Amino acid sequence: MNLRSLKEIFRYPTAVAGFVIILLLIGVSIYTMIAIPYNQAVLLWRGNESDWYTNPKTAAPVWFNWFRKEKLPETLVLTTGDEAVTSTVKETKDGRITTYTFPIDFEFDSFYDDISIFFTSSYDAKAPFVGLKWIAPDGKETRLGNFSIGRKYSYRMGQDKKLTTKLKGNPAEIGLFTDLKDVKTPIKGQYTLEMEVVSFDKNTEVKAEYVMYGKLAGWAGTDHRRRDLSLALLWGTPIALTFGLLAAVGTSLSQLIIAGVSTWFGGIVDTIIQRVTEINLVIPFLPVLIMIGTFYSRSIFVILGAVILLSIFGSGIKTYRAVFLQVKESTYIEAAKTYGASNARIIFMYMIPRLIPMLIPAFVVQIPAYVFLEASLAVLGLGDPTLPTWGKIIDESRNNQALFQGWYYWVLEPSALLMITGLAFTVVGYALDRVFNPRLRGQ
Amino acid sequence: MAEATSSTTTPAKPEAEKKTSAGSSTFARVAKYTGVRIVTMVITVVIGLYLTILIANMGGYVDNIRRGQIREEQNTRAANDPAMRRLSLEERQKLVEERIALAEKRLGLDQPFMIRSVNFLTHAVVLDLGRAQQMTSSSGSTLVRLIILERLPPTLILFATADIVLFLLAIVTALILSRQYGSWLDKFFVALTPISSAPGWFYGIFFILIFASVLHWLPFGGMVDSPPPPTKIGYFLSLMEHMALPVLSITFSQLFLNIFSWRTFFLIYSSEDYVDMARAKGLPARDVNQKYILRPTLPTIITSFALLVIAMWLGAPILETIFNWPGLGRALYQAVTAYDTPVIIGETVIFSYLLAITVFMLDIVYALVDPRVKIGEGGSK
Numbered sequence: 001m002n003l004r005s006l007k008e009i010f011r012y013p014t015a016v017a018g019f020v021i022i023l024l025l026i027g028v029s030i031y032t033m034i035a036i037p038y039n040q041a042v043l044l045w046r047g048n049e050s051d052w053y054t055n056p057k058t059a060a061p062v063w064f065n066w067f068r069k070e071k072l073p074e075t076l077v078l079t080t081g082d083e084a085v086t087s088t089v090k091e092t093k094d095g096r097i098t099t100y101t102f103p104i105d106f107e108f109d110s111f112y113d114d115i116s117i118f119f120t121s122s123y124d125a126k127a128p129f130v131g132l133k134w135i136a137p138d139g140k141e142t143r144l145g146n147f148s149i150g151r152k153y154s155y156r157m158g159q160d161k162k163l164t165t166k167l168k169g170n171p172a173e174i175g176l177f178t179d180l181k182d183v184k185t186p187i188k189g190q191y192t193l194e195m196e197v198v199s200f201d202k203n204t205e206v207k208a209e210y211v212m213y214g215k216l217a218g219w220a221g222t223d224h225r226r227r228d229l230s231l232a233l234l235w236g237t238p239i240a241l242t243f244g245l246l247a248a249v250g251t252s253l254s255q256l257i258i259a260g261v262s263t264w265f266g267g268i269v270d271t272i273i274q275r276v277t278e279i280n281l282v283i284p285f286l287p288v289l290i291m292i293g294t295f296y297s298r299s300i301f302v303i304l305g306a307v308i309l310l311s312i313f314g315s316g317i318k319t320y321r322a323v324f325l326q327v328k329e330s331t332y333i334e335a336a337k338t339y340g341a342s343n344a345r346i347i348f349m350y351m352i353p354r355l356i357p358m359l360i361p362a363f364v365v366q367i368p369a370y371v372f373l374e375a376s377l378a379v380l381g382l383g384d385p386t387l388p389t390w391g392k393i394i395d396e397s398r399n400n401q402a403l404f405q406g407w408y409y410w411v412l413e414p415s416a417l418l419m420i421t422g423l424a425f426t427v428v429g430y431a432l433d434r435v436f437n438p439r440l441r442g443q
Numbered sequence: 444m445a446e447a448t449s450s451t452t453t454p455a456k457p458e459a460e461k462k463t464s465a466g467s468s469t470f471a472r473v474a475k476y477t478g479v480r481i482v483t484m485v486i487t488v489v490i491g492l493y494l495t496i497l498i499a500n501m502g503g504y505v506d507n508i509r510r511g512q513i514r515e516e517q518n519t520r521a522a523n524d525p526a527m528r529r530l531s532l533e534e535r536q537k538l539v540e541e542r543i544a545l546a547e548k549r550l551g552l553d554q555p556f557m558i559r560s561v562n563f564l565t566h567a568v569v570l571d572l573g574r575a576q577q578m579t580s581s582s583g584s585t586l587v588r589l590i591i592l593e594r595l596p597p598t599l600i601l602f603a604t605a606d607i608v609l610f611l612l613a614i615v616t617a618l619i620l621s622r623q624y625g626s627w628l629d630k631f632f633v634a635l636t637p638i639s640s641a642p643g644w645f646y647g648i649f650f651i652l653i654f655a656s657v658l659h660w661l662p663f664g665g666m667v668d669s670p671p672p673p674t675k676i677g678y679f680l681s682l683m684e685h686m687a688l689p690v691l692s693i694t695f696s697q698l699f700l701n702i703f704s705w706r707t708f709f710l711i712y713s714s715e716d717y718v719d720m721a722r723a724k725g726l727p728a729r730d731v732n733q734k735y736i737l738r739p740t741l742p743t744i745i746t747s748f749a750l751l752v753i754a755m756w757l758g759a760p761i762l763e764t765i766f767n768w769p770g771l772g773r774a775l776y777q778a779v780t781a782y783d784t785p786v787i788i789g790e791t792v793i794f795s796y797l798l799a800i801t802v803f804m805l806d807i808v809y810a811l812v813d814p815r816v817k818i819g820e821g822g823s824k
Contacts, residue, residue, distance in 0.1 A: 014634075275487075281802060282491035284794035286757040287775060291499055291787055294779050315750055368640040376642065376761045380776055394648070398765075403648070403656045404663065411648055419641060426640040 008435045015431030021424035029238035041235050045227065045388040052226035054209065056113060058400075059217035060409045061229075070109040073214035078102045080208045095199040102193040102210050110215070111186055112173040115157040117195075118209040119149040126200040130155075130208075133196070134176055137189025142166070142176065144193075149206070173212075221409045223393070224400045232388035233413060239389050240371045240421060243304060247370035250308035251316070252363040256355060258312060259320035260347045263328055273317070280313035286376070293382035300384040303377065307370065316362070320355060327354050357436035365429030368422035375418055390414035473810050480806050488799040492792060493564050499788050500560060506552055512576075513546045572789040577781040578774070587789040590774065595793070597666055598759060598770030601686060605693040606752055612694065613701040614744065618737070620702065621709035632702055639700030644761045647692035651765070654688060661688050664767030689766045693758075697751060705744055712740045742813040749805035756797050771797075 009015050036044075044051055054077045065071050078085055080100055090097045121128055132144035132155075145160055147153075157163060157172035167175025170183055177186040197206050220230035262273040292306045327333065328351070336346050377383060378391025379398065397403075397410040500506065521527050521539045530538065547553055551562050566572060572587040580589040620629045654661045662668075667681045712718070713736045721735045759772030767773065771793060778786035 278483075278802075279487050279491050279494070281753065282487055282795050282799045283494060284757060284791055284798060286760055287787075287791040287794045288495060288498055290760065290775060290779055291495075291791055294782065294787060295499065295784075365640075372640075372642050372645065376644065376758075379644070380761055380764060381780060403652055406656065408652060408656070411652065415645065415648060418645065422640040423637050426637040430636065 009428075009431050012427075012431040012434070014427045018424040018427035018431075021420060022428060025237055025241060025421060025424070028234065029241055032234040033238055036231065036234065041231060041388060042386050044231055045235075046386070047227070049226065052222075052228070053118070054211045055217050055222045055226040055228060056213035056215075057222065057226055058224055058402075058405075058407050058410070059213075059215060059222045060407070061219050061221040061413075062216045063219065064216055064409070071107065072110060072216050073106075073108040073112045073212070075214040075217035076104065076210075076212040078104075078210040080206070095201055095204065098197045098199070098206070100195040100197070100208070102195065104191040104193060104212070106177060106186065106191055107188050108186065108214075111177060112212045112214050114213040115173050115176075116211050116213070117155045117157070118211065119153040119155070119206060121149055121151055121153075121204065121206040123151075123199070123204040124201045127151075128200065128204050128206055129198040130206075131196040131198070133194040135192040135194065136176075137187065137191060144172070220413060223396060223410060229393060229410070229413060232393050233390070233417060235388045236390035236393070236414065236417065239300065239387055240374060240418075243300060243374045244367040244369075244371040244421075244425070247304055247307050247311075247373070248363040248366040250304075251311035251314060252359055252366060254308065254312045255314055255316040256320050256352060256359055257347075259317045259324055260351050260355075262317070263321055263324035264343060264347050264351065273313070277313045277315070277317050280310075281315065283310065285310055289377065290380060290382060293377060298382055298385055300374070300387060303374075303382075303384075307373065320358075323355060323358060324351060327351055361429050361433035361436055363429075364425055364432055367425040367429075371421055371425075372418065375414075390418055476810050477807055480803060480810075484799055484803045484806075488795060489564070489568065491795050491799070492567055493560070495791050495795060496560055496563055496567060496788070499791065500556075500563065506559070510547065510552060513550070513552075514543055517542045517546065567788070567792050570789060570792060572785045572792070575778075575786045576783045578777060578783050578786055587785045590786060591771065591789050591793050594769060594771045594774045597768060598763070598772060600682075601689055601763075601768060601770060602693075602752075602755060602759065604686060605690045606755065608690055609694045609697055609701070609751075610748060613698055613705055616698075616702045617705035617709055618732070620706045621713060621736075622732075624710060629706075632699065632706075635699040636703045637699075638695070639697060641696060642758055642761075643689075643693040643696040643755075644758065644765045646695050647689065647762060647765045650688050650692055650695075661685075664765070666769050689762060689768060692766075693755060693762065697755070701747070701751065704747060705740075708740045708743050708747075709736060712736050715739075738812075742809055745805055745809050745812065749802065749809075752801050752805070753798055756794065756801065759794075 009019070032041075054075075056075055059075060060072070062074050065074070080087070085100055085102055087098055087100045090099075117132075119130070127148050127150055129146070129148050131146045134142040134144055136142070144157065144163055145155065147155065157176075160172065163172055164170065164175070168180050170178070170180065174183055174186075176191070179187060193210065195208060195210075197208075199206065218228045218230055220228065220233050222228055258273060262270045288310060289303065289306055293303060296302060333346060333350055336350055341350070374383075374389065375391030375394065378389055379395045381395060383389055383392045383395065391414070393414040394411060397407065400407075400410075402408070402410040517539050521535060521542075527535050527538070544553075551559055554562070570588040570591060574585040575587050575590055578590055579585050580593045582589070582593075584590070616632065620632055623629055651663055655663045662685055664685070666685050667678060668685075672678045672681050715735075718731060718735045721731050726735075759770065760775045761772065762768070763770045763772035764776040771790060774786065775790040777783075778790060
């Protein structure tokens with residue numbers, strides 16, 4: 001088990017691919033933990049409409065359009081102060097008139113779902129006044145509405161009755177993008193929204209968010225609560241890796257130590273440990289975990305501890321024991337005994353290190369099992385209540401009948417990540433096994 | 444394939460018949476072995492159950508739930524009792540407290556934890572877990588035992604089918620591959636091994652997506668059409684149709700790893716000297732395969748299959764939930780959702796029974812195929 005034998009791993013192309021994927025996943029984890037701090041992620045994921053109001057519900061990811069001939073509208077959010085939004089200011093006697101121009105590049109084959117503008121403003125005495133004008137690619141202008149805004153105001157264009165009447169009974173998101181004669185096909189081109197904000201005192205500040213809710217949003221899409229799935233996909237990575245790694249290391253190490261103790265002392269100790277292993281086989285692992293999750297705590301650390309405790313006497317002991325029985329008879333152990341090494345020294349310094357080449361591949365191969373276990377618990381509704389994880393996305397998508405409704409991205413994205421993670425670790429584990437234990441798998 | 448299938452099942456039989464006709468001693472040994480196994484198994488199960496109950500009741504958590512229930516029950520009863528209205532508030536309170544104490548005593552909640560847990564164990568062993576809080580069986584009963592026993596057959600049907608399909612497919616493929624070690628087919632199946640790193644339910648989601656959502660070939664879930672077909676044949680066909688996807692998911696997720704490891708077992712045993720010897724003697728290839736390779740490999744394969752079956756039982760809660768299969772696993776999910784404590788504990792108990800029975804049955808099969816048990820070494824093992 002030296003560096004040279006590690007290099008042998010590069011003889012297996014799949015293992016190299018797996019290794020690259022694992023590195024990528026680790027990179028994503030580090031990036032996520034730095035870019036979106038834990039507390040912020042948890043708060044956002046538990047957040048409500050006020051955090052996610054600029055997203056449409058159950059929108060597919062934007063890259064769907066790459067594979068489609070008929071382009072679906074992508075959600076567009078323009079805020080005053082963005083570079084794309086230009087503004088001109090005209091000072092008046094007791095205030096000013098600011099004209100904002102929102103450019104809307106419309107190159108899609110179907111209509112938006114809804115159009116809204118969210119205003120927040122601060123003023124001294126009199127609320128500012130807003131006038132909206134829509135300019136179609138052919139230059140045709142439509143007055144949308146004039147209204148006074150309070151400190152918080154939202155204008156939902158599609159629900160503006162007056163505007164709908166003006167557009168011959170078509171809601172804004174359809175009427176504004178057609179010539180009103182053929183309301184089935186939208187007209188592509190460069191649209192402009194002009195917003196005139198009349199302020200009545202010097203201290204007035206107005207912020208407007210112009211949102212067009214499309215069929216697509218973000219690189220990961222959104223769920224039924226408008227949340228951006230990318231948050232959970234990103235944060236699911238470090239959680240899955242940590243859980244898988246800790247659980248795999250914890251269980252394999254404890255099994256190895258117990259197997260070592262069992263073989264070294266033999267006799268009654270061995271018999272008792274063998275019996276306990278048999279009893280452990282009969283304890284239903286997942287139901288007990290479910291029980292713990294329901295009665296005590298769904299915290300991921302409690303579950304992790306329970307997983308390790310329940311696996312201490314797992315079936316791995318038998319495998320390790322078989323090898324330890326051979327190791328025990330080796331001459332160097334005999335030698336250690338002769339010079340009076342203590343039991344602990346022989347077990348931990350001489351016997352267990354011999355099995356490390358066997359242990360490393362075993363625990364790399366086990367990682368996916370625990371990653372999937374965490375996902376399984378989440379799918380059963382027993383995921384950690386605070387954390388956004390891959391399993392919880394699958395759970396929520398199932399609870400909202402995603403497969404039935406055709407929102408496949410919602411299920412497929414976390415599944416694909418789970419699959420990739422699982423395959424990567426398995427492939428690397430197998431290759432490590434072949435490198436470290438050529439005789440065991442030489443066939 | 445049919446030929447190979449028969450080859451997997453036949454070798455044990457003629458041997459067994461020969462032995463029994465030779466004398467009853469073999470039968471006696473197997474019986475003794477079985478007897479010893481039954482006793483150890485029962486002890487194991489009881490200890491396992493006791494541990495499960497300890498976990499369920501750690502810190503008296505379950506007791507607290509029951510105490511709370513009793514208190515609520517007595518309070519509502521007192522509030523609805525017209526006779527109690529005439530009493531003063533203090534008197535009423537005192538009466539309620541007395542009743543609660545009585546009810547707790549009746550349920551043995553005043554005894555120390557150790558005695559209580561043993562009491563609970565004796566009840567749990569016979570699945571006498573009282574009444575569910577929310578769930579009911581289809582006959583309307585709230586008895587935990589009825590709820591659980593009613594859901595046992597669907598689970599057994601599903602997993603037995605999956606086990607059989609998986610075992611036969613894997614062993615046949617493994618035998619074929621071991622005979623053409625190094626061929627492209629062999630390499631192809633070895634390359635597919637990592638597929639087994641994901642559990643069955645995970646592939647279930649994909650299969651539902653493909654075969655139910657997109658292609659509309661098979662149903663999304665459930666066990667039979669609703670309403671169930673009136674004829675037996677119709678019912679059976681409907682059952683098959685609903686069972687196809689779950690069985691496919693289980694098989695798909697477990698098949699390739701098993702093919703790989705069993706193939707390796709076959710290769711190990713076929714490189715033994717006595718196999719070369721048999722070949723050198725000019726024995727027909729069929730005999731060599733069946734008697735000299737398959738036969739000694741079977742105990743190893745059965746052990747690995749036993750562990751697999753155990754792992755599959757434990758996957759039941761989630762697989763059945765994904766496929767809406769009305770079995771034990773989904774009942775556990777429903778119990779968790781409804782926070783139905785007695786059912787959750789009952790489910791855990793029945794799953795340990797299932798595990799124990801599986802271990803025991805495979806022990807017997809092991810005894811039948813492992814010559815060491817027949818010769819008499821098994822008793823001391």
